[in-house]
Amino acid sequence: MPKISVDVPQELLDDLDDHVGDDGKFVNRSDAVRASLRKTLDVLDDIDARHGRLGADDTENAEDAEDV
Numbered sequence: 370m371p372k373i374s375v376d377v378p379q380e381l382l383d384d385l386d387d388h389v390g391d392d393g394k395f396v397n398r399s400d401a402v403r404a405s406l407r408k409t410l411d412v413l414d415d416i417d418a419r420h421g422r423l424g425a426d427d428t429e430n431a432e433d434a435e436d437v
Contacts, residue, residue, distance in 0.1 A: 385401055385402075388401055389401050
């Protein structure tokens with residue numbers, strides 16, 4: 370899996386950390402960032418599909434996201 374590096378404002382990092390660890394929803398920051406990225410892309414795909422901006426393959430993915 371490729372690695373990326375991003376600059377994150379401290380306020381966002383603090384908020385992210387509230388959801389990571391033994392009492393959080395995610396095991397580590399990487400899992401939290403991946404989940405957030407997937408969710409954001411699913412939402413954007415859904416918006417694009419409603420506006421007719423996706424190809425046939427992408428539209429299927431947007432429809433699958435609605436089932437989750």
